[in-house]
Amino acid sequence: MxxxxxxxxxxxxxxxxxxxxxxxxxxxxxxxxxxxxxxxxxxxxxxxxxxxxxxxxxxxxxxxxxxxxxxxxxxxxxxxxxxxxxxxxxxxxxxxxxxxxxxxxxxxxxxxxxxxxxxxxxxxxxxxxxxxxxxxxxxxxxxxxxxxxxxxxxxxxxxxxxxxxxxxxxxxxxxxxxxxxxxxxxxxxxxxxxxxxxxxxxxxxxxxxxxxxxxxxxxxxxxxxxxxxxxxxxxxxxxxxxxxxxxxxxxxxxxxxxxxxxxxxxxxxxxxxxxxxxxxxxxxxxxxxDAEAPFPPHAAPEGTLIPLRPMPLDDWPTAPIEQVIQQRSSAHRFAQQPLSFEKLSTILLNALHLPNADCFDPAGRPLNDIYLLVNNVSDLKPGAYILHPEQKALELLKEGDFRKDATHLAFDQKSGGEAAVSVYSLIALEELLIRDGNRGYRVAQLESGIFSGNAQLAAAALGLGATGLEYYDNEVITFFSPSAKEKQVMSLFALGERAE
Ligand SMILES: Cc1cc2nc3c(=O)[nH]c(=O)nc-3n(C[C@H](O)[C@H](O)[C@H](O)COP(=O)(O)O)c2cc1C
Missing domain, CATH: 3.40.109.10 (NADH Oxidase)
Known part of the structure; x- marks a missing residue:
């Protein structure tokens, strides 16, 4: 300890x-x-x-x-x-x-x-x-x-x-x-x-x-x-x-x-x-x-797992990162059409590859838990999900049309409800801080920021829209509870087909 x-x-x-x-x-x-x-x-x-x-x-x-x-x-x-x-x-x-x-x-x-x-x-x-x-x-x-x-x-x-x-x-x-x-x-x-x-x-x-x-x-x-x-x-x-x-x-x-x-x-x-x-x-x-204490554990899946289905490598767009960055911009409006599950899977799996760092879990597993609020993704029922990185799979937490919640949770911003999916990073903050002290707060936030940045680059590479969004902390925890109980929200971004 x-x-x-x-x-x-x-x-x-x-x-x-x-x-x-x-x-x-x-x-x-x-x-x-x-x-x-x-x-x-x-x-x-x-x-x-x-x-x-x-x-x-x-x-x-x-x-x-x-x-x-x-x-x-x-x-x-x-x-x-x-x-x-x-x-x-x-x-x-x-x-x-x-x-x-x-x-x-x-x-x-x-x-x-x-x-x-x-x-x-x-x-x-x-x-x-x-x-x-x-x-x-x-x-x-x-x-x-x-x-x-x-x-x-x-x-x-x-x-x-x-x-x-x-x-x-x-x-x-x-x-x-x-x-x-x-x-x-x-x-x-x-x-x-x-x-x-x-x-x-x-x-x-x-x-x-x-x-x-x-x-x-x-x-x-x-x-x-x-x-x-x-x-x-x-x-x-x-x-x-x-x-x-x-x-x-x-x-x-x-x-x-x-x-x-x-x-x-x-x-x-x-x-x-x-x-x-x-x-x-x-x-x-x-x-x-050099602390050897283990990082806080993550809850094992409790329900049925839906395996992520990434696009085959041959279908990945070939544009280099420099071109993608030159052309990227945040999306302010999202089109009302489904986001392909293959594209969502590709974004999530690519974004989960965190860079080599002195402060993340050396096992490669993000310290944050990734929660999804799905409005409109092909082959995925609308609802709340948690991502299990080791299994490369989603677990449905609750099914339903939560568009209004998606808007409200995202600081009452329209883009939250319009987006095909909102992606939240949540962490059992106190457990991490017991291990890493106040400096651990920087790590928890930074990891979520890099994950979000990675995902937005991957979305841009696939020609999709993405944006970071603000959120109401406690409302998000309540929405994803009981799974999210004792956790804190680090960040949020939204994904979908662009409307602009
Ligand atoms: C972490 C983060 C949170 C953001 N939150 C919001 C937000 O709540 N609402 C919004 O309209 N834009 C939000 N943005 C988008 C920024 O306004 C946008 O990145 C900035 O204006 C620069 O524009 P660009 O991304 O198109 O280059 C956020 C961006 C980041 C990185």
């Missing part, structure tokens, strides 16, 4: 729950005074990245599901440009929309790269500017050992030629969503990570998500305060035989940026929960990562 404190995460989850009658946006939200969508350094010279980007030879669905682990690979500038653009780039400049879906279209995440010397980029700490598709060098020299120390010698970090770091500038999302933003932190980092993983796979680069790191060490390296802007996750990209040498001293940097907005509100609930999840040393990170 671990001795982690986890009350802060449970308390945050409870106070950030939505109830019928709540407003989606905080009352002070004024779209005209919205903070900048980009971090813009005013004193650093841009290093323009290639704009003609390569695509992979595997299909988008393969890129979502596969993992490239064996190769010894070091990316060049062209590959870095491809990774940055298809993760965080401005793919639809006319609408100011980006490669990965993001709550409210507020794009509160920044992407940094820490690399050793590459063939066409000197070692350094770089920021990716989505607004001009350029890198800016914050520090010169090889600082990867700082990250190795921050993670307590994580093996993929030791051999990564490049590390990506995602940071959240909370105010850029809390300006609209208030304290709920700390959930969006992980959902939105999840869609970014789903993209980064799929594009890394397409580029045949080994990938590992890292959640065990000493936060302040990483924040200091990026010269961010860890409170208005904070590191949320790292990803090790590529593999080399050698480990990095000693890093230069981390000097304090004064790097002016354009002000985000004339005024900034503070949300102590966000500051408090984030602080409660922090690690201070590499040693603490390694101890957490």
């Amino acid at each position: 671990s001795e982690y404190n986890y009350r802060a995460a449970l308390a945050y989850h409870a106070v950030s729950s939505y109830f019928p009658g709540d407003q989606l946006a905080v009352s002070e939200y004024n779209p005209k005074q919205q903070p900048l969508l980009y971090k813009k350094y005013t004193s650093l010279e841009p290093i323009a990245l290639p704009k003609q980007l390569a695509s992979g030879s595997i299909s988008a669905l393969q890129a979502v599901a596969a993992s490239e682990q064996a190769a010894n690979r070091v990316p060049d500038l062209q590959t870095l440009a491809r990774l940055c653009y298809y993760t965080s780039g401005l793919t639809r400049p006319d609408e100011e929309k980006r490669a990965a879906a993001c709550t409210g279209g507020l794009y509160h995440f920044e992407l940094y790269l820490v690399c050793g010397d590459l063939a066409d980029l000197p070692a350094g700490v770089y920021h990716y500017g989505a607004h001009d598709h350029s890198l800016r060098r914050l520090r010169s020299g090889d600082f990867r050992r700082v990250l190795l120390e921050a993670t307590g010698n994580e093996t993929a970090v030791a051999h990564a030629p490049v590390l990506a770091i995602f940071t959240d500038t909370f105010w850029r999302n809390s300006c609209k969503f208030g304290p709920r933003t700390y959930r969006h932190t992980f959902w939105d980092n999840g869609t970014l990570l789903a993209n980064l993983h799929a594009v890394a796979t397409s580029a045949e680069l080994p990938f590992k998500l890292i959640e065990s790191f000493a936060d302040d060490i990483v924040n200091s390296l990026l010269a961010i305060d860890g409170y208005r802007e904070a590191a949320i996750s790292l990803a090790a990209l590529g593999a080399t035989a050698e480990e990095p040498g000693n890093a230069p001293v981390i000097e304090e940097l004064e790097l002016p940026t354009e002000p985000l907005s004339p005024k900034e509100e503070e949300y102590p609930l966000i500051e408090d929960i984030h602080e409660a999840t922090l690690f201070s040393t590499g040693e603490e990170s390694a101890t957490w990562r």
